[in-house]
Amino acid sequence: MWREQQAVEPDGDPDGAEAQAPARPGRPRDARAHQAIIDATLELLSADGYSKLTIESIANRAGVGKTTIYRRWPSKGPLVSEVISGLIHLGPMVDTGDTRKDLAIFLKAVLTAMSQPLVGGTIPGLANDMGSDPALAEPFRQFIIAPKRQRVNAILDRAVSRGEIDEDVDRELVMDLLVGPILWRALLTGAPLNTDVTQSIVDHVVRSIGLRPVPQNGEVPAPAGRSQR
Amino acid sequence: MWREQQAVEPDGDPDGAEAQAPARPGRPRDARAHQAIIDATLELLSADGYSKLTIESIANRAGVGKTTIYRRWPSKGPLVSEVISGLIHLGPMVDTGDTRKDLAIFLKAVLTAMSQPLVGGTIPGLANDMGSDPALAEPFRQFIIAPKRQRVNAILDRAVSRGEIDEDVDRELVMDLLVGPILWRALLTGAPLNTDVTQSIVDHVVRSIGLRPVPQNGEVPAPAGRSQR
Amino acid sequence: MWREQQAVEPDGDPDGAEAQAPARPGRPRDARAHQAIIDATLELLSADGYSKLTIESIANRAGVGKTTIYRRWPSKGPLVSEVISGLIHLGPMVDTGDTRKDLAIFLKAVLTAMSQPLVGGTIPGLANDMGSDPALAEPFRQFIIAPKRQRVNAILDRAVSRGEIDEDVDRELVMDLLVGPILWRALLTGAPLNTDVTQSIVDHVVRSIGLRPVPQNGEVPAPAGRSQR
Amino acid sequence: MWREQQAVEPDGDPDGAEAQAPARPGRPRDARAHQAIIDATLELLSADGYSKLTIESIANRAGVGKTTIYRRWPSKGPLVSEVISGLIHLGPMVDTGDTRKDLAIFLKAVLTAMSQPLVGGTIPGLANDMGSDPALAEPFRQFIIAPKRQRVNAILDRAVSRGEIDEDVDRELVMDLLVGPILWRALLTGAPLNTDVTQSIVDHVVRSIGLRPVPQNGEVPAPAGRSQR
């Protein structure tokens, strides 16, 4: 994940088997310390929030030296990024065969993840730190954003293959239209966030991309959403 | 705006005329110091960004004591909130008679405002601080969000009165669908943001709410969702 | 005492009678404010000590503006100096006819004055401020030291006139020998201070200056230093 | 001296030899920083005086963080107390065989020490702070007062053993009579302080305790207080 030196697998793998001991000299890193840091981070994060989280307090809580933390993560941003990425499980990538239903399930999962105070309350902090430390952006996108993109792409691919939407639908934009409002509400407006909202969003988005019922019997469907621009 | 005690209008206003001098005891606050603080905040904000912004540096730059700042704002959050709210001019509330065009103009203005590094780079910082200081949320919404809501409402109201959309369109959701993707891209994904994108968003949203062409000559319009444009 | 401008009597006194109103323009100084300041100073001085005393707290306690204090005293030093000088009453200048007894009474009075926490706890603060502000030295000597010198001089003068000591006794030094140990103990050593101590000091000093019994009947007195006590 | 935790000797000393390294965990305190602080304090103390001395300025001058100072001393009082205690060298404890001469040498040394602006100008500040912080009194007495007491005791012990004074002479009081007037003059009266004065004080004190010439040849000395000088 973010290990700085260690754990960076030396490419050659003579055994061909499972990654053997990397055989570095010196005392190996202590897995218990690692876990203690992550646990402490979680506890403090949920207790006081991202901006009040300090490396010092994590070290104290974990019973660990500050260097032990800095040896693994360059700052609290990547540490937290890794920690909360472990919390965001969008669940299994379901396939109901119904595009609208798939999208609704997906968006509900996103909502659930963002609704965890731990997650929702931490995202803006990370986004903020991305300003001063662009290096933080990459892992963030990798852990937080990529899974969502992947899911939406899969759903839309299936819809295309079923002939429900045109091929040229802008997948990126669809993801933005789905997830953006969730973020906007969670971070800024404070407007309510519940399953009804995600359903409404999905309904609107589905209509906006001209989702057609699954063509059956080779019947040509009405040219819904034809010739827009 | 955020003055803590001063400028709190005494309720009764017997004359009904302009708010007379409240005549608070003691030396009144210095308007030049106030302005100097705001100017310095702006300069430093654009130079170093929100997270590196410091009350101390603002005071230095403004040639002002720290207490003079603390007397007016409880922390840098509300100060910055007020300062950047002055930057977000969505422009005059235009009415082209064309709903799609109105929305496009609106969203482009939002994009322009968010694209200012000063603004876009500051929003997540504020959102972050809102976690530890919920009191910050209110002015934020007042200055940042309310104007947008107001515009969207106006545009949709006109559309309804022209019979282009149904009355029961969820105005709040429309705003979310329009603005959310902008925020999502600006803060997190790093995806490109330009006029094409805003146009695409508007197109999708417009279709999602079943915008009809203006009914003319008493002609009954085609059913919603059909052959728009 | 320390009034800065006011109270400096304009020399000419046209009426020749009692000092009429000086007839200065503007509102006259408020005697109640003056007293309130002094009272507040006393209270705070005894509560928190000299070094924690602040002009600000005095003004608050007295219900008075800071300027009202600064108009009368240039800093807390002279103010306190004046205030505690009012506390040091060495009592009436007694004359028992017995030099030893007179000195003992005097020194006991000094001890009593210095033992007031208000006084003893304040002296070093004033002495300290005299370092940075030599102007403070003068009123200090005037109010605190001069009365003591005066008493010792009077006692020794009577002793000389009675022929108990030689004329060339160093009055200044005698005062130092009497008062110095009191100060030394009170401020620095923390050694006990009580009437026994003052009596011991007096005994020693009296012997050191060769006090003779009052020569009576033209009888030649016994050699100095004989059989005191 | 005043180290807060460090250097606190672990009680048991099994070897009886030199205090072994206590082997406290963590990085040991930096002796050079320690010295730099003391040097800076001295320089600033002599330049600006005690009351204008600032922890902040010491840290700057010493090239040291403020915490590094606070880690060692709780406030400027104890720091200065330790620093100036290093300056008060009463010189070697001489023994001329002549009590009067020994006392004169001692008192002259005291005068010399107190006359250093660094010392004399600092004492009242410390005495003042002892009011608000009684904990300051202890090191003060240890460093400033104890050495004097020790000297006077030694001188008087020798005088007793030579039969020059009675055994029951109040040593504490003698010290007070000697040193008190010096302090009194230095701090408060502003009266001159020179060798003549110390000699006069010694003369008076010596007479006040009935110092007899050294008894020689088993001859019984004349009664106390007789014909000295």
Next chain:
DNA sequence: AGCTAAACGAGACGGTACGTCGCGTCTTCAA
């Protein structure tokens, strides 16, 4: 079994900023 070398806890280090306090001055309105 000894050697080398990294990781570990502890905590000191030079810094920066915090938010507060008090200074002595000033500016307002009301007596």
Next chain:
DNA sequence: TTGAAGACGCGACGTACCGTCTCGTTTAGCT
């Protein structure tokens, strides 16, 4: 002009964390 009120620029306070740096100790793999 005085007085209460309170804002002002300033400087220092003592604290919290930063990220780095020693310490002595522990824990491995490699001679």
